[in-house]
């Protein structure tokens with residue numbers, strides 16, 4: 324029996340995850356798009372837009388019990404996963420002391436552990452030509468004071484995804500880290516709530532749809548990184564040549580943080 328070809332998108336209820344779900348829904352050969360998020364209302368809105376091919380799953384990916392739930396669903400349905408797009412993530416842009424312990428650790432649980440777990444759960448169901456797209460960030464290029472945990476989680480995503488890309492070459496599967504600059508999504512508003520000191524400037528902010536389109540094109544070219552826009556490309560170049568201390572000072576000065 325033919326296996327059902329599916330795409331799995333985490334963080335599909337909002338922002339760039341929703342854009343990826345929309346774009347994948349226009350691709351031929353994908354029978355279902357499994358859209359994961361927490362906010363069921365927003366997931367239902369996406370389903371109404373995409374149609375019956377969208378299946379929605381409301382779950383908190385910082386709760387590790389949910390990895391068992393996902394594993395059981397794959398085991399039961401035996402799908403062929405052609406795309407995994409990992410977008411679930413959150414940030415806090417403030418002084419380390421203004422974030423409580425639970426929130427700090429949840430950021431690592433979601434941005435690092437859940438992203439890794441989703442890849443490991445999906446890989447047994449992937450065949451040659453499949454894609455893993457992981458949301459990293461421009462924040463992966465250097466340490467960022469007042470985003471110290473967030474930027475570190477994104478450095479993990481970038482390194483991990485590039486190394487995984489090499490390991491997956493013999494299987495013909497491509498992993499791509501999307502190092503996006505600022506995008507107009509709900510992340511910024513949620514990251515800044517309650518911050519007394521932190522990120523207030525978002526230069527060259529762009530809409531998530533163009534970043535998602537480029538990421539899918541780059542994934543098709545088997546690139547291990549996708550970088551959209553001249554500003555982010557320049558930041559990538561500078562981070563290759565300048566000492567990290569200089570990069571951090573430039574960041575603090577750009578953000579007007581004393």
Ligand SMILES: NC(=O)c1ccc[n+]([C@@H]2O[C@H](COP(=O)([O-])OP(=O)(O)OC[C@H]3O[C@@H](n4cnc5c(N)ncnc54)[C@H](OP(=O)(O)O)[C@@H]3O)[C@@H](O)[C@H]2O)c1
Pocket residue numbers: 333334335336337338339340359360361362363365382383384385409410411412413414433458459460461502503504505506507508509510511513531
């Ligand atoms: N916006 C930017 O400037 C920017 C730049 C570079 C990289 N990124 C990265 O892009 C990715 C997507 O973020 P976005 O900008 O699109 O922000 P967003 O609109 O806030 O979307 C974040 C998504 O993650 C989901 N999520 C949050 N906590 C979750 C949890 N505990 N369990 C399951 N899902 C959870 C949210 O679901 P609910 O809303 O249903 O809770 C939402 O669908 C993130 O990894 C982010 O780090 C963003």
